[in-house]
Amino acid sequence: MTLPLQDKKFVFLLSAVVLSVTLEVLSLTGIDIPMPYAPFVYAALILGFGYEIILDGIKNLLRLNFSSISVLMLLAATGAYYLGEYPEAAVVIILYVLGEKLEDIGVDNSLSALENLVNSAPKTAMVKDVGVIPVEQIAVGTVIQVKPHDQIPLDGTIASGDTAVDESPITGEFVPKDKSKGDTVFAGTLNKNGFIEIITTRSAENTTFARIVAATYEAQNNRSESQKFIQKFAAIYTPMMVLLALLLFTVPVFVMGRDLHHWLSQAISLLVISCPCALVISTPVAIYAAMGNASLRGALVKGGKYLEALAGIKAVGLDKTRTLTYGKPVVSDVVQNHTDLEELLACAAGTEIFSEHPLAQAIVDYSRAQGFEPHKAEKFESIVGNGARSVCRSCRENAVLIGKPDFIEQHQAVPHSVKEETERFNREGKTCVVVSCGDEIRGVIALSDEMKPDSARAIAQLKDLGVQPVMMTGDNREAAQYVARQAGIDTVYAGLLPEDKSQTIARLQKEYGPTAMVGDGVNDAPALAASNVGIAMGAAGSDTAVEVADVALMK
Structure with a gap:
């Protein structure tokens, strides 16, 4: 939680806390520091920083509403001041005010990054063949244009162009992602280096960015169960302690005829020690500090009660x-069958480059990553649910067949060693692709979802x-x-x-x-x-x- 040390009032409050607590500790250890006009100094501290809690306490007291914690704080501070225990009076009020201030800071910190994003979000967009108009007026399915180094104003799919997009406002990932035709982009992210046209898929109020904003603001209104407990606790605890203090004073004095001043001091002392400052202020401070820290680490928690439930x-x-896993197939194993690695991968990639299947793209990417460009192929044919075939110009045998082991077996014999490999990969939960050129089985490519x-x-x-x-x-x-x-x-x-x-x-x-x-x-x-x-x-x-x-x- 970042403290606003540039806020003079907050710095004065911290100084008052340090001064009051120090003098209180010295007083408890029997060290009294002579301080002229001490009653007025402490009164100034109490009124200067605790006037809101004091006014609230007075209002509730006049209404005979003893369920408010401010009444207990007021009575305790007034009683301590009456007894000449000025440090105690100041500590009771100032610590409570500090707790409330820290709670406010926690809320502000948890929303600061969000507010910066809200303020920086594009308010207009360039609509193709129309011009610049407010994002609220743009319907789903509209084609918008985004120049390099501009923010993307709406969620959509790239219709044309290639670029890299900084998606850190949405995903927290600071490495820009390469994007091309068909890829999804999000409002609030930054188009780094290419001119792109986007077909919008969500209106301004329904973008991923807008949903995050709405969820975060909603989270601030979702109070934790402990906070609700503290409020219910205060409604019972405050009148109970006030009643107990009254009994402690009235019974000995008016029923038993004991010393008035002594038992008044005892009753006031009870009020002072009964102030649940730590209990009342600790929960909201802890909750908001935790939510703020979580947001800095990329976790949006929609309410304090969920933090408590996680515990x-x-x-x-x-x-x-x-x-x-990443949810994207990658090549995990390659088994050659009487051929070299380049011929196996380049031949397979030459066929798969025409396919839109995710497994096909993974094979093409892997081949290129190994330094092998796909072979030139033609007459591509996709066999839905099984594989594909093509004619490869580079291979010794032109006819290329690639697909599931069962599909390949329908066309030619598969060696026992290759079957053993495919069975092993299947046991490991991997997907197998067998590559055949002419009447030869070139090898097996296994793919898996990378963890x-x-x-x-x-x-x-x-x-x-x-x-x-x-x-x-x-x-x-x-x-x-x-x-x-x-x-x-x-x-x-x-x-x-x-x-x-x-x-x-x-x-x-x-x-x-x-x-x-x-x-x-x-x-x-x-x-x-x-x-x-x-x-x-x-x-x-x-x-x-x-x-x-x-x-x-x-x-």
Whole structure:
């Protein structure tokens, strides 16, 4: 939490706290420092910094409303001042005022980054063949143009152009991402170096950026359960302590005939020591400080009660794709069969470059990453659900067939060694592609969903905290088990439909206790809603997941 040390009033308040507490400690240790006009100095401190709480206490006292904590603060400070315990009177008021100020600072800090984004968001956009108009007037499906180094005004899909986009305002990732035709872009992000045309997919009030803003402001109105408890506690505690102090004074004095001054001092002392300053101010300060720190680390928490719920979590359900993994296939293994690596990869990439399938793109990317440009191919044909064929100009055998092992076997014999490799990869949850040129099997390319590098570390930390991690995925069991072994997860539920995930959450709650759910897609929404704390993986995830979740991870 950043303290506003440039605020003179806050600096004076800190100085008053240091002075009052120091004098109080010295007084308690029997060291009295002569200070001329001490009553007036302390009165100035109390009135200067605590006038709001004092006025509120007076108003409630005149209304005979003893449920307000300000009444207790007023009576305690007045009583201590009457007894000549000036440091105590000042400490009671000033510490309370400091707590309220720190709470305000926590709220301001948690919103400061958001407000900066709101102020910097584009208010207009260049509409193709029309000109510059306010973003609120732009309908979904409109083509807008964005120049280099300009912010993107609306969510959309790139219709033309190539660029790199700084998505740190949305995802927290400071490395610009390459974008080209068909890629999704978000309002509030920065177009770095290319002229692009975008087909808008959301109106101004429904962009990812706008949803984050709305969720954050809503979070500030979502008070924690402890804060509500403190308010209820004060409503009972204050009148109870006032009544007890009255009894402590009236019974000995008026019933038992004891010394008035002595028992008045005792009653006032009771009021002073009963001031629950630490209890009343600690919860909001801790909650807002934690929310502010979380936001700086890329986690949007939609209310203090979710922070408190996280502290009691005993199990966490984790989706696999895009939660533990990147959700993008990459080449993990290449097995050659009587051919060299370049011929295998370049031949496969030459065919796959014509395909729009994610696996095909992964093979092309891998081939280029190894320094092998795709071979020139023609007469490409996609066999839906099985693979593809083409005629390669560079290969010794022109006919190229690439696809699932079963599909290749329908056209030619597959060596036993190749079958063994494909079976091994299948057991590991990987996807296999067999490459054939002419009547020869050139090799096998295995692809998998790459696990994020910090997933295993996060799982280990959960276990160290005594939290049970559980994988919940719609993928097949082999793929789920493979990722689970890498991540260190022992319990796996695979092949789940959305309703199955919510039922699994209920089962975990019954078995372990309070359970959190981490996911990113629409299929995770029921489980996110059913869990004690739903955590969405990034603002770039599905609308439903981010809206249903209690915490959104921006990084």
